[in-house]
Amino acid sequence: MNDFAYYKATDIDGAVNAAAGPKNNYIGGGTNLIDLWKYDLAHPEKLVDLNGIDELKEITELPDGGLRLGALVTNNATAYHPIVQERYPLLSRTILAGATPQIRNAATNGGNLLQRTRCYYFYDSSSPCNKRVPGSGCPAREGHNRLHAILGYSDACIATMPSDMCVALAALEAVVRVKGPEGERCIPFIEFHRLPGEQPEKDNTLREDELILSVDLPARGFAGHHTYLKLRDRHSYAFALVSVAMGYELDGEGNISVARIALGGVAHKPWRVPAAEELLVGKSPTEDQFARAAEAILEGASGFEHNTFKIDLAHRAILRAGAMAHDPSTQRPGAKPSL
C-alpha cells in the first residue's frame, strides 16, 4: 500500500523540523493535495499535519495598519471575517467567487497559494507533461488549451495558476511570510509564484521545507473602489478563463491616485504590470484610460488554438472592471459574476 508517516505538529518549529526531506508534505485542508495524491501526482512519505498549530489559525491586525491572515485560516473564515469584509472587500469577494462553500470551508489560505494547475494533461498520467515529468513534452500546445496561458508561458509549459484568491492578493500587494530550516523570510506576493520557463515543475519560489505562516496584507485595502470580475465557463464551480482583480483610489479631483490590476487565468502566476498601473495615475477612471492600461497589461499576449479569445476578453474585462470598481456598492458578493 501507499504507506506514509503522519506527524501532527503542535508548533511551527516542530512542523518545519518534521517536514525535512524531499518527499514530505505539509497538509492543511488537503483539498488539493488529496486530489493530487489520488491522481498519482503527489506521493508523500510523510504528512505533517498543521491543524494543531493554533497560531496559524488567527487573523490579527498588524501595527502598520495591515492584517495578518494565518496560513491555516480557511478560505471561508477569511472571506467572512468582519475586518476583511470591511477593509479588504476585494479579497472577500474574490475568495467567494472560487470553488464551492464545501471546499472553501476546508481549504486554507496557505494551501490556496499552493494549488496546482488544472491543465488536463498535467492530471492525465499517461500523457506527456513537462510539469509532471520534466522533458516529456507538452501536448497542451497542440491540444485543448482553453484554460491555458496567453502571457508569460514558455516552450515547456503553457499552464495557468487556477487560484482566484491569489489574484486579489497580487493586486493588494500582500506579503507571504514563510519559515524554513534557514529561518523566516517574507516574499512579496508577485514574486511568490513564478513563470514556467525551463522549470515548469516549480510553481513557486518556496524553498525546500519552507512553511507558509501567513499572508500579510498592507494597510491599503482599496475598500472604496475595487472589484473582482471572474469570467468562466459556468456561473459557479468553474475556474477562471479570465479574471480581473482591481482596486484604485481617487484623489479630491476624482482622478486615480493609485491603482492595482491583476489578471487571473492568463498565466502561470497572477499577472501584474506595474507600469500599466502607473499609466492610470492622475487620470480619471474612464474607459479610455482603462483601455490604455489594458493594452499595456496585455502587451505581448498571444494565444493558441482554443484560447486566443482570452486576449480580447481580458481587455474587455479590464474595461468592465474599471467601471465596476468605481461603484462597488452595486456588486453582490457570491457565486454569480456581478457584471
Next chain:
Amino acid sequence: MSQPTLPHTQAEIGRPRRRIVGVQKVTGQATYAAEYTPDDLLYGYVVNATITRGTITGIDERAAREIEGVVEIIHHLRRPKLGYFDMQYSDIDAPPGSPFRPFYDAEIQFAEQPIALVVAETFEAARYAASLVEVTYDKAPFDVDLHKNLDTARKPKKGIDSILKPMPPDDYGDFDGAYAAASATYEGEVYHRSQHHNPLEMHATITVYEADGKLTIYDKTQGTTNSQIYISGVFGMKMSDVRVIAPFVGGGFGSGLRPQYQLVMSVMAALHLQRNVCVQLDREQMYTFGHRPETLQRLRFGASADGKLTAVSHEAFAETSRFEDYHEAVVNHAGMLYPVENVHLEYKLVPLDRYSPLDMRAPGGLTGVLAVETVMDQLADQLGMDPLAFRLKNYTTTDVSSGKPYSSKELRACYEQAAERFGWDQRKPTGKHPQRGNRLVGHGMASGIWDAIMLPAKATARLTTEGKLLIQCALNDCGQGAYTVMSQIAADELGLPFEDVTFEYADSKLDASPVQGGSFTTGVVGSAVKAACFALKDKIFHLAQILDGFPLGDALLPDVTFTGGEIVLNADPSVRIPFTDIIAFNKGKALEVSKTNVPNPFKIKKYARNSHAASFVEVEVDAQLGVVYVTRAVTAVAAGRIMNPQTARSQILGGMVWGIGMALREETLLDRQLGKFMNTNLAEYHIPVHADIGELDVIFVEEKDEIINDLGVKGLGEVGTISMAPAIANAIFNATGKVMTQFPVKLGDL
C-alpha cells in the same frame, strides 16, 4: 339509476404524489449497487490501457502481486471462458456490429480500454496494486478525428434497434428544384462534440457467488433483464442461474441502457475465484465507455415568400466505433414537425478508433431538433416573420414524412399556452429589445418532438391473502418515479387505496421488463400493469359470481364497481363483497395473474405517434463580455395523459436543465493526438449548476390519445429536453443577431 351512494375513491392517476422511495433516497437509506455487504466481499479495480490502438505484448504483475491483500489479477490471459459469438454479447440495446468484449484478447481498440482487473481484499489495495501493473504494448496508428474522416462516412448497418431509432425515410419530392425556387433559403452547419452522461452514482456491480454456483448480481443498470440476458450470454449460463437486482439507480440518462464493463468483470472475477466481488468504476473511468456522439450536421432549408417551408435537406455525420454501428434518428424530425414536400435526408457514420457511442437523454432528437429549430429561426428572420407565426404557418396534424395522421398532437396548444405564460407578445425583432444595463435581451422559442414508443411488456398482479394488491415486474427506475406511477395505475384499476398497493420491482427473477429508456416506461410497463390488474379483476369477479348465495345475481363485470377493496353492485350499492371474502372463498389462497401486454400493431401502425413540446426562453447576453444568462423559460408539453403531475414536472424541469447543458455547457474534449477525452471529471466537464438556472416553468397541455395505449400515455423523459436547447440558441440570436452553429455556446463565442 343514479349512483350517489357509491363509495368515492379519488382517482390515483393524475394525482400528484411524491416518489414512494423519495424519503429513502434523500435520507441515505437507499442501497445502491456498490453498497451491498455480502460476506467476504472482494474488490476489483480496473486497469485501463494507456494507448489508443495496438496490442498488449506483456503484463508484468509482479509488483502488483506483492501488495498485501491482492488475491488475483484477471485479464485476457487469465479469465473464465467467454462466449465466442457476437450474439452472446448482444444486449437488448446493442447496435449492429460486434460488441466490445472485455478481456477477450490482446487487441486495444480505443483509449482507456479496460485490460485487467486487480482483485484484492480491500478496494484500496486493489486500486494501489492496479497502479503497479506494468503493461507493454505494440502501438498502432489510430484516428479519432471526425472532421478529417468525413470522406469515410457511410450509412449505418440495419439492426433491430432500427425499430426504436428509425432510419430516415427515402428522399421525397424534389429537393433541388424546390430549394432553387425558394424565396428564402438558409444553408449552414451545426456541430457539437461528444458528451457524457455523468450520473452521480458511478457504475458498480457486486456479484454474489452462491453456494450452488448461481449468481446474484447487484448492478447499476437501467434494465435488470438486460443485464441478466447479457451475462447468461457472455458466460453461457442458464438465465435462471443469473439474478440481477437493481432497485436504486443514482442517475442513468442512458448510461445504464447497455451493460457496462464493470458488470462483466465483476462476474468474471466471481466465477474465476468462486467468491463475491465488487467492481466499481471511478469518476474518470465513467468517461471510458458510451457517450453522445460528436455530430456534424449540414442543413439547407427553403421557404416560399408567404412562409411555407418548401425544401429541407438535412445531413448528419456522427462518430461511431470501428466495431459497432451506433446510430440515432437525427435527421428525421423536420419532415415530422412540418409539412414540407421536398426532402433530402442523409445520416452517415464515421467509424473511428473510439468506444461506441451510447444513447444519452433524447438521443438523436436533441441533436437533430437543435439544428432544425435554429435553422427555422434563420428562415423566419429572412422572411421577416415572427418565429412562432412561422411555425404556426407550417403546422400539421399529419406526419408528412410517413403520410400518417398523428394519433394526437396538441403542439398548437403548447405554443399558445407557453407563449401566453411567457409573454411572447413582448418579443421584439432581433437586436431590438431594450438593453438591461450591460446586457442584451433576447427571446427565443423552439418546438420539440419525441417518439411515443410501444413495446410488449409483462407484469404480474396478485391479490394477497390480506386482500391487498401486489404488482411485480423486473422494471427498475433511475429516479423518474416509475415505481410510484405503476402503483397509482394499479390502485386505480382495482379501486384500492394507494397504500394497499405494493410494487415489487428491479429484480430479474420477476417478469421480464424492457430497459428504462426512450421515455416509454410508463406507456409500456404501465400498460402491462394495467392489463395484469384488469385480468386479476376479472378473476376476482369470476369468483365473486359463484360465491355462496350468488350475491351479485347475474351481474356482469360492467355492472359492478371495484372500490375501497370491495366489489360493489352498481344497481344496489348495499351489495358489497370485500376482497377478503373472495380470498376466503378461494380457501385462503392468494389470486395471481400474469399478463403480457402486446400493443395492437394494426391499430397503432396507422398513426404517427409522438409527444410534443414547445419552449420559450429569455436570455440576457453581456454586450461586451459575451456571458449568457438563461433568465427564464417556459416549456409546455403535450405527452398524452399525465399520470403524476409532481413527478412529471420534475422530469420536465430536469429536461430543461439538460437543455441548458446542451446549449451552453456540456462537452467532452477529445485530444486528437492522444485519442482520448481530457476533461474527465466534474470540475472540468461542466454540467449546469444552480447558478446557471433561471426561473423555470412547466405547463402540461391536455392531450387525449386513444390510439397509443389504454392509458393514453406517451412519455416525458426526452421531450422536455429537446425544445430547450434550440430555444436558447434562438434567444441568443434574438439578443445578438449572431447565429449559433457550434454547441455548447461558450464564453468567447459571442
